[in-house]
Amino acid sequence: MGEREETRILIVDDESEMRRQLRKYLELEFWDSAFSEAADGEEALERAQESEPTVIISDINMPRMNGLELLQKMKDTSPHTQVIICTGRDDPDSSINALKYGASDYLMKPLNMEEVSVAIHRGIERHWTSSQLSKHRERLEQLVEKRTESLLRLNETLRKEKEINRELEAQFLQAQKMEAIGVMAGGIAHDFNNILSAIIGYTDMTIERLEENSRERKNLGEVLKAGMRAKSLVRQILSFSRQEEQNRFCEKVHHIVSDSIEMLRATIPSTVKIVTDIDTNSGSAMVDKTQIEQVVMNLCVNAGHAMQKKGGDLEISVKAVTVDEQTAAGNPKLHIGAYITISVADTGTGMDEATIKKIFEPFFTTKEVGQGSGLGLSAVHGIVMSHDGAINVESTPGKGTTFTVYLPTVKPPQEEKQTSRTSDKAPIGDESILLVDDERPLAEMWSMALTDFGYNVEFFTNPKEALEAFRNNPDKYDLVITDHTMPEMTGSALASEMLVIRPDIPMLLCSGYSNLITPELAKEIGFRQYIMKPVIGQELATAVRNTLDLTHLDERT
Numbered sequence: 001m002g003e004r005e006e007t008r009i010l011i012v013d014d015e016s017e018m019r020r021q022l023r024k025y026l027e028l029e030f031w032d033s034a035f036s037e038a039a040d041g042e043e044a045l046e047r048a049q050e051s052e053p054t055v056i057i058s059d060i061n062m063p064r065m066n067g068l069e070l071l072q073k074m075k076d077t078s079p080h081t082q083v084i085i086c087t088g089r090d091d092p093d094s095s096i097n098a099l100k101y102g103a104s105d106y107l108m109k110p111l112n113m114e115e116v117s118v119a120i121h122r123g124i125e126r127h128w129t130s131s132q133l134s135k136h137r138e139r140l141e142q143l144v145e146k147r148t149e150s151l152l153r154l155n156e157t158l159r160k161e162k163e164i165n166r167e168l169e170a171q172f173l174q175a176q177k178m179e180a181i182g183v184m185a186g187g188i189a190h191d192f193n194n195i196l197s198a199i200i201g202y203t204d205m206t207i208e209r210l211e212e213n214s215r216e217r218k219n220l221g222e223v224l225k226a227g228m229r230a231k232s233l234v235r236q237i238l239s240f241s242r243q244e245e246q247n248r249f250c251e252k253v254h255h256i257v258s259d260s261i262e263m264l265r266a267t268i269p270s271t272v273k274i275v276t277d278i279d280t281n282s283g284s285a286m287v288d289k290t291q292i293e294q295v296v297m298n299l300c301v302n303a304g305h306a307m308q309k310k311g312g313d314l315e316i317s318v319k320a321v322t323v324d325e326q327t328a329a330g331n332p333k334l335h336i337g338a339y340i341t342i343s344v345a346d347t348g349t350g351m352d353e354a355t356i357k358k359i360f361e362p363f364f365t366t367k368e369v370g371q372g373s374g375l376g377l378s379a380v381h382g383i384v385m386s387h388d389g390a391i392n393v394e395s396t397p398g399k400g401t402t403f404t405v406y407l408p409t410v411k412p413p414q415e416e417k418q419t420s421r422t423s424d425k426a427p428i429g430d431e432s433i434l435l436v437d438d439e440r441p442l443a444e445m446w447s448m449a450l451t452d453f454g455y456n457v458e459f460f461t462n463p464k465e466a467l468e469a470f471r472n473n474p475d476k477y478d479l480v481i482t483d484h485t486m487p488e489m490t491g492s493a494l495a496s497e498m499l500v501i502r503p504d505i506p507m508l509l510c511s512g513y514s515n516l517i518t519p520e521l522a523k524e525i526g527f528r529q530y531i532m533k534p535v536i537g538q539e540l541a542t543a544v545r546n547t548l549d550l551t552h553l554d555e556r557t
Helices: 016-029 041-050 067-077 092-100 113-150 152-207 215-240 253-264 289-306 325-329 376-386 440-452 463-472 491-501 519-525 537-556
Strands: 008-012 034-038 055-059 082-087 105-108 249-252 272-278 284-287 312-323 337-346 390-396 400-408 432-436 456-460 479-482 507-511 529-532
Touching (some): 008 041, 016 034, 034 041, 041 055, 055 067, 067 082, 082 092, 082 113, 092 105, 152 215, 152 440, 152 537, 249 253, 249 289, 253 272, 253 284, 253 289, 253 312, 253 337, 284 289, 289 312, 289 337, 289 376, 289 400, 312 400, 376 400, 432 440, 432 463, 463 479, 463 491, 479 491, 491 507, 491 519, 507 537, 529 537
Parallel strands (some): 008 034, 008 055, 055 082, 082 105, 272 312, 432 456, 432 479, 479 507, 507 529
Antiparallel strands (some): 249 284, 312 337, 390 400
16 A cells, blocks of 8 residues: 555635635645645646646636536546536536536535535545556556566466456446445435425325325325335435445344245236245344345346246245355455355346346346336345345346345344333323424424424524524423534534533434434434434324433433
């Protein structure tokens, strides 16, 4: 591993005040870096010729040469330099073009300095990785030339080394592609989940007020189903980008697969025969049960689709295996040791080698328009990788396909008699709740829902106003519920301020998605629970009741 060079950051913006403010902030965050400025793209190119920047953060609209033109020229002249594009216009084409031309990131003005810091840190890491890969490639090429000249008998060995090098480059490019899509997925998840929360929440509240067999209730039931399908789609997007919250526990994998098979029987065509080989002694793995169910369902539904015209056999097996040195050498994601395998095999159309190389790419699908989004196998791949597992594919055109998922085996913990600290009571109460969410429809909806469960709710759409109300009367509230991504002040910043005023106030974080907050970090800040949107009133009320009951129990012990 080589030593890292000095980090050089070039700030490009035609507004001098913007450059000054951004530089002032970054000099505090990246104090050991060298900074330079430019008023437009042409001046930036001159600065870059003097000293190659590690990261460029550039406005998109500038005289003489705009940010996209600068991006394209930098990729030609200095491919390792990472360029972050900023804009004040909400223009989807600009973001697509920026990522298409190779931008490291794309940020909207007014800039969120936390997001700027994260983007620059990511750019520095990618610059270093790209430089190291280039140096490694150069060293390999020099070694190949030397050996070819002096030792012709090693020609076959050198050919294999080149193949390995090309595979490493392909893996690196694929990782960059997945990272870019992951950034975009995370960016839309928060806003989309807020929209879904309003649709699902208001629909659920309205259904409860309609007669059981009315046409209106039936119609809204279909709306609710569609909202839940959209919720599942967001979950798949976050799965393949590995940004979804996981709840992993020690589970017997054969139980999960058996339960999934029961759900499958109603969806697989009757012309497909399901054959199972489930080893009930295959062992346990540390998994998110819902995500592993998603893996099994996606693989089996795809297998059923491959056999829908002619029928065939769908074979599902769960086995305990030991990965040896030879097997591990053929798959860099596997290690020597004990694994549980889930295999899904079909006798369908099969795939050629070119198709197999693309099947895990987001939005790639062999299905007809309207029959698939191309996210299923991407989600499978993301879930398996996030579980420290691996997935192998074997397929022959015209004969069928077999997917094999490897999950590391763990020893189940010794069973202990535990007493649940959560309350079994219905989610009703009469406590006072302070609710903060910058989306007024959501704040009003949850306020009405919690009021129906008996709680006294005061809501704010401005976190600073909520903080002022709390500061004026902190003992008025029994619980605080807040979103995380809000203008002027994040939910974590709001919580930190409130906990200084009243350290014992229980707090609940309800967020659509943020790459700056995790369940672990939320707990460190002081939140008792972390809930992902969309969430219906019943679920929120249950979380509120459990949080309050746990708080009361802690106070008595």
